[in-house]
Amino acid sequence: xxGVSQTPSNKVTEKGKYVELRCDPISGxxxxxxxxxxLGQGPEFLIYFQGTGAADDSGLPNDRFFAVRPEGSxxxxxxxxxxxxxxxxxxxxxxxxASANYEQYFGPGTRLTVT
Amino acid sequence: GQSLEQPSEVTAVEGAIVQINxxxxxxxFYGLSWYQQHDGGAPTFLSYNGLDGLEExxxxxxxxxxxxxxxxxxxxxxQMKDSASYFCAVLGDTGRRALTFGSGTRLQVQP
Numbered sequence: 001x002x003g004v005s006q007t008p009s010n011k012v013t014e015k016g017k018y019v020e021l022r023c024d025p026i027s028g029x030x031x032x033x034x035x036x037x038x039l040g041q042g043p044e045f046l047i048y049f050q051g052t053g054a055a056d057d058s059g060l061p062n063d064r065f066f067a068v069r070p071e072g073s074x075x076x077x078x079x080x081x082x083x084x085x086x087x088x089x090x091x092x093x094x095x096x097x098a099s100a101n102y103e104q105y106f107g108p109g110t111r112l113t114v115t
Numbered sequence: 116g117q118s119l120e121q122p123s124e125v126t127a128v129e130g131a132i133v134q135i136n137x138x139x140x141x142x143x144f145y146g147l148s149w150y151q152q153h154d155g156g157a158p159t160f161l162s163y164n165g166l167d168g169l170e171e172x173x174x175x176x177x178x179x180x181x182x183x184x185x186x187x188x189x190x191x192x193x194q195m196k197d198s199a200s201y202f203c204a205v206l207g208d209t210g211r212r213a214l215t216f217g218s219g220t221r222l223q224v225q226p
Contacts, residue, residue, distance in 0.1 A: 004157075033213055042202045042216030043158060056212060091157065101212045102148045102165070106157040 002026070004107035006092050012113045013082055021077040021110045023092030031095045032075050033104060034067055036088040043091055043106075049075060082114045117141040117207055119217035126223045127193055135188045135220045137203035145206040147179050147186045148214060153199045161201075162188065190222070198224045 005024045013019050025032050031050055035043035045059040049069045057067075064082075069075040079086055089111050093104035119139045127133040137147065146165035150158040162170055164179035164186060176189040190197055200221050204214040 031212065035213075035216075040218070042204070042219050043214075045213040045215065048213045050212070059213065093158075102146050102163040102206050102214070103160045104214065106159070108157050 004092055004094055004105055006090075006107040006110050008110055009108065010111045010113075012115060014115055015082060015084060017082050019079050019082060019112065021079075021090050021112070023075045023077070023107060025073065025075070025092070025094030026105055027073075029094035029096055029105070030072070031097060031101055032069060033093045033095075033101075034075070034077050035091045035093065037091055037109070038088045046077070046090075079112075082112075084114045087112055087114045117205055117215045119203055119205060119215065121201075121203055121217045121220045123218070124221045124223070126225060128225050129193055129195060131193050132189065132191050133193060133222065135190075135201050135203075135222070137186045137188075137217060139184050139186075139203070139205050139207075139217075141184075141205055141207035141215075143207045144181065144184075147177070148204045148206065149175075149177050149188045150202045150204060150216075151199050152202065152219070158202065193224050195224050195226065198222060 007022045034046040037043045048056040052072045064080045067077045089109040091109045093106045095101045095104045121137045148163045149161040152158045162177035174191045179186040200219040202216045202219045204216045
């Protein structure tokens with residue numbers, strides 16, 4: 001079956017602009033996670049959704065970052081007033097339920113470059 | 116908070132066995148997962164230990180000792196395609212459902 005998909009695969013934007021990154025999880029997966037990964041580092045947790053609600057947003061670095069999952073499926077990560085330090089690969093993952101969250105299925109990521 | 120330590124690089128030859136260690140410090144702990152990531156690719160799940168002991172999945176095995184806050188990933192019969200980064204990840208902190216990843220171990224398999 002289809003895996004986790006993310007669009008766009010690459011995004012180049014200018015400092016100060018607004019960007020939206022989209023994640024389409026595996027069908028039926030109720031848990032959805034956003035991470036970001038810098039070169040040579042492991043994925044860093046941003047936010048976790050169980051269904052439509054953000055169950056844990058403690059990893060969001062500041063209030064420029066926001067994510068939604070209005071229908072419990074597709075999620076959008078929104079970054080306002082982008083900064084060069086936001087440049088990274090943004091990964092989305094899903095799992096069948098919160099109880100199986102040790103096994104997460106990752107998408108290919110969106111490489112964000114802020115110039 | 117949580118922190119994980121694993122070696123940054125490991126080199127081994129085809130057909131050999133390699134062990135990647137991971138030590139962790141957490142304020143809460145549910146289990147230890149291992150993920151593989153090829154350059155430019157997505158992390159893919161390899162193994163999970165929720166209890167002490169060894170879990171075996173084909174050529175890969177993973178071990179956990181809660182009392183030592185330590186785990187390892189064992190890769191046997193190494194193949195060139197095993198060249199990748201390997202991450203240990205802790206499921207910890209009461210109520211937190213997300214993984215905290217280590218910085219990764221880059222494995223290079225040589226012919």
